[in-house]
Amino acid sequence: MSGLRAIRGEIVHFLGDPADLGADALAHFPDGLLIVRDGLVAELGPAADLLPRLPAGTTVDDYRGKLVLPGFIDTHIHYAQTDIVASYGEQVLAWLEKYTYPTERRFADPAHAAAVAEFFCDELLRNGTTTAMAFATVHPASVDALFAAARKRHMRMIAGKVLMDRNCPDFLRDPADGGDAESKALIERWHGRDRLLYAVTPRFAPTSTPAQMALAGRLFADHPGVYLQSHLAENEREVAWVARLYPEARSYLDVYERYGQLGARSVFAHCVWIDDTDRTRLAATGAAISFCPTSNLFLGSGLFDLDRAHAAGVRVGLGTDVGGGTSFSMLQTLNEAYKVQQLRGQRLPVERGFYLATRGGARSLYLDDRIGSFDTGREADLVVLDPAATPLLARRTAVATTLAERLFALMLLGDDRAVAATWVMGEPAWRRP
Template sequence: MDSGRLHAVRGEIVHFLADPAERGAAALEHFADGLLILRDGHVAECGPAAELLARLPPEAAVADRRGMLIMPGFIDTHVHYPQTDIIASHGEELLDWLTRYTFPAERRFEDPAHAAEVAGFFCDELLRNGTTTAMAFATVHAASVDALFEAARLRRMRLITGKVLMDRNCPDFLRDDAGLGVEASRRLIERWHGRDRLLYALTPRFAPTSTPAQMQAAGRLFAEHPGVYLQSHVAENRAEVDWVAQLYPAARSYLDVYEHYRQLGPRSIYAHCIWLDDADRARMAATGTAVSFCPTSNLFLGSGLFDLAAAQAHGLRVGLGTDVGGGTSFSMLATLNEAYKVLRLNGQDLSPEQAFYLATLGGARSLYLDGRIGNFSAGREADFVVLDPSATALLARRNATAATLVERLFLLMMLGDDRCVAETWVLGQAAWRRDAANP
């Protein structure tokens, strides 16, 4: 084994090679005493410690994390960094939430200093919760995009974001110009897309806040830049769906509006997707468009219950989103807790294997990044989280009675939160440590 810049982490390792909904138990790879060998920020090898330690050069450092669970870093496929300061604001449905809380909060991001301060806190909060990759909304201000990309770059995180496009049905202080907004997006693409681990997403907020002219221009720019992403919202709330039907009476459905403006396809990700029909799901699957399932915000705003079984039946790519600040936690463990409950209310089950798949490799696939992140296959970027299964007295007590890995994973998703994150590693180096944060 080439010893060049090798080091390793030892502990209980769990990751996914495929979707458990398709491959069952064979989708999960588990090493009760495993070794993750790292070289130059990437995974060199992963397997049983007894086997790999014997081949590891003696000078290679080994971080001993036995008693901890090592998993790929969590992937948040939909989150609003400007809404960090309005998380847990009381009592509105979606459209009222935007008017009362979101738009006033986003106005402050015209100040680059404010944007930079929030961006730094936001990225640190992601890392504290074990999230190493995020697809995030910024605001209409180019400075908000610059601030978030720079904060992520300094932390070596993989991050996707973009300037919000919004030129109608919003306050004057956030209203964009259809042409100028797209031109600003083009300049941001040139400045940031593909730099280090950063990727750009065209970001029409949602169909009601963009004129047909802006929607058309965004679709054209998406087609002109094949590696760029597009993110938006669709079918989150019944009143929203009705509003879109009034604004676009010729469209078959809400999703049809985006398809008309050439905004579906690979690297196009839509949050929520609650009030879709099977024709919509079929179009998303056929075009390679992905879904971000955002359970905590769907419950908090009373929007509805996502139908994971229907999404899976149509072969849709699905990831998980915290959707902060409509969502109530940055923690992917807390998000899995709520996802389980949403699906139970919808007459469905979320197994622990499927849950952690969605939080890792499923999220990577929804972002078309599974060749780079999402599991510990050789060559993947070495982003991972070290989880403490005894982080709280209750977890420790309950884990003492758990007989299987699946039981222990279920306990983590139902009783776990940010306290379970002992460390978060980015590109093979520790980026956050609980002990360092709480000396």
């Protein structure tokens, strides 16, 4: 990344959480200019003020009439499940047996892993997502393929090899010491390389023995800066299963804590069936929740309690959870998040929704000093949204009188068609033809 360029348009980003700061959380430039130098944000302000100061010959990409936001951040997704999105009719435990495990078996073939990884990264960019935290499979080559594809596109990617040594098919089971050794080798090969970060990845407590859980916790502790990702309390039957497997634990979360897996940079997807004690422990240890509304609805798992998580001080980001989730689009994920909150008797203001998809996601990953906003020095990842992308969007936004109305129309009516362009590190990574 090199040189100076500028992006002009209606620019929106967040200075903090609207749930805490109210209107002061949002920065809005109706005709703004974002100046990028060497892939980083150099300056942001009104175009009328900044254009005259640009050096002659500076490239200005003109997106007037469109909204420019920080690139979306997906805090939980399964790249290996790309091909089973929209598979009919199961809840989570049956979903694993019927769809997930047979699909993940194919990733023993490096060529297959590479082909899916290429499509997966392109699909993220097509939907405006520039950072993702992703599960691979038990196969080290699946991690290599994903990191290679993301690196080629200069994306920020957090990923790891799945750890499973029980309660799964033999063709996906590896011994605890073998999974540990392969994870160490992958950390050495990829963690901190360009924009890539490694996540220790026990699938969930039922598919790991106590020995493997202990090794995963040790990996997390022994490699400063790595992440840990897993699933937590997605489904009531799953919670009951964990209670039988780990009768000494107070709760499902307590299993992870007993094995040293809670802390800054540990992210647990779902957290539908947790209690206030669990929320307090998540907040106190600095662990984060990935709220996955489309998969929670599609798999019939339950309704996440966003208000109680916020009241407890837990970091929360959004996850599409493809393939249990039904769309790569963060706009569609926000659509479902809004409905989950309605069913909970809670509200999700549009500003809070877009905060969770950008700066909130970055904060949950401890990356808000690098991504998620247009603060000076941040990596210049951005998405350009077209409020007239479809006839219905165009008609609805034509009568909108406020920014909030236009954003809400995009959140409820938008999908990949509303993404006009996606930029990564100050360079166009995808443009709608």
